[in-house]
Amino acid sequence: MTLPSSARPSSGPIHPALTATDPELAALVGAEEQLQADTLRLIPSENYVSVAVLEASGTVLQNKYSEGYPGRRYYEGQQNIDLVERLAIARAKAVFGVEHANVQPYSGSPANLAVYLAFAEPGDAVMGMALPMGGHLTHGWGVSATGRWFRGVQYGVRQDTGLVDLDEVRDLALKERPKLIFCGGTALPRTIDFAAFAEIAREAGSVLVADIAHIAGLIAGGAHPSPVPHADVISTTTHKTLRGPRGAMLMSREEHAKAIDKAVFPGLQGGPHNQTTAAIAVALHEASQPSFRDYAHAVVANAKALAEALLARGFDLVSGGTDNHLILMDLTPKDVPGKVAAKALDRAGIVVNYNTVPFDPRKPFDPSGVRIGTPSLTSRGLGPEHMPTVADWIDRSVTAADAGDEDALTKIRREVADLMAAYPAPGLPTA
Incomplete structure (x- = not known):
């Protein structure tokens, strides 16, 4: 098979047996490690597990x-x-x-x-x-x-x-x-x-x-x-x-x-x-540790801060906001379908999933909304002070999707990678 352009062999100390036995698969694992490190993961059902859980x-x-x-x-x-x-x-x-x-x-x-x-x-x-x-x-x-x-x-x-x-x-x-x-x-x-x-x-x-x-x-x-x-x-x-x-x-x-x-x-x-x-x-x-309680409350605080920042930028949020880790956005007022927005956000290094919204007139595989959440970014240590930046990236990406502006998406991706480099993800190998 042809490996993705981002695929790279895992470094020797990380997966030595896998690299020696199956370098093709090791390269794919390495590419995924790099992707998870460089991108802002906003899918609410995803997270980063600890090294202990991985082991x-x-x-x-x-x-x-x-x-x-x-x-x-x-x-x-x-x-x-x-x-x-x-x-x-x-x-x-x-x-x-x-x-x-x-x-x-x-x-x-x-x-x-x-x-x-x-x-x-x-x-x-x-x-x-x-x-x-x-x-x-x-x-x-x-x-x-x-x-x-x-x-x-x-x-x-x-x-x-x-x-x-x-x-x-x-x-x-x-x-x-x-x-x-x-x-x-x-x-x-x-x-x-x-x-x-x-x-x-x-x-x-x-x-x-x-x-x-x-x-x-x-x-x-x-x-x-x-x-x-x-x-x-x-x-x-x-x-x-x-x-x-x-x-x-x-x-x-x-x-x-x-x-x-x-x-x-x-x-x-x-x-x-x-x-x-x-x-x-x-x-x-x-x-069961006190630090996890801090984490759980931080997830909600980040979601609320992100919702407020999105509302300030004119986004339509189902139910008007959030009480938990999850935000459901209806992009109908932006005149950008959810699938188009999700794929543009992905090119910008912001990983979401397109999603139906209540009473959606569009089909499930091409819906009106996107679903985002804050568990992963909270695990990386981002806080409410970062949420206006995240909302700005989302706003700019949706605007770029509507305009077909790939240069704007490329610029956002570089900005995302720079911030992610400052907040390494748990469980991922460091360079």
Whole structure:
């Protein structure tokens, strides 16, 4: 294959075995390291993990098969693996204050599917936020298995405020009586009212599932209210704001522990990825430190400062701003489609994703908006004082996209790289 022009072999001390064995792949890894170092990553579901998390992800735990749960395995030689998983479980329970935790789900979508297996039968009604309104595919959306195997009932947001209309949610829940109600999503810039959703679920006789994949780190750091007193089940990924490996967890009250565990294994999965379990344990240990609480609050402070700076430059933000790490921008007033803007921003060294906005008249693959967030830049040490500069870069890039001004994008990219060089990213090799 032809390597990208930015590909370079990793330096000897960083990946010596990989470089010796497969220099082609090593060059691609090196190119990605350079790209992550030089660019401003604003995708709200991305972050930088620590060197410790990276190291745990690449240990000899990769070599072990461990079907079952600690003390109840189908393979021998689990003396150390059981301790690793028990450590991750204990830390999850301590960080989030839950009665039960399962750290085996491979990722967020399989974790959510396990919830369906635990509590619903095919054809049952399940309720979640509609994907175009900010929900997730696995909350019963039609193109997902969860929408094909179950009867998806979707709620949205008010067109005038961009906020969830909880009265409408209640009316819909009492009418449809879904087995599951999901709260949470992938493009929600405002605080989730877990208590209100719990009251609705009780009235409707539904199991409340809080999908906190995006905000788990904020909850762990006390920067967002916790669903623990309210939700029957909590689903989360372990990356994003939690700054762990690509994995997932399910947490619940003790009364649901058996159903959850049985759904994960043997219901959906075989052997867990032990190296990922170890990295989750490391990330949870990091999340228990006072510095992580500072980080979580800094993420929100940066997002609020960035939102204010964007509003000052005439950008239209869904719901008018943010309470968390995420900002959803409607570029319709700028007369620039989201996809065009996202690709121009990428050329300027600013990494975002194009995204639908509520009531979007455009198609999902060519929507009106872009979704941005502050977890990664906060991990690099940028603060509110930098957000006007970031907003200025976004404004100039969108203007350049509209005008087809590639020279302007090239200039911005140099400015971005200069600032990024002053704030090295955790986990990335230094020159």
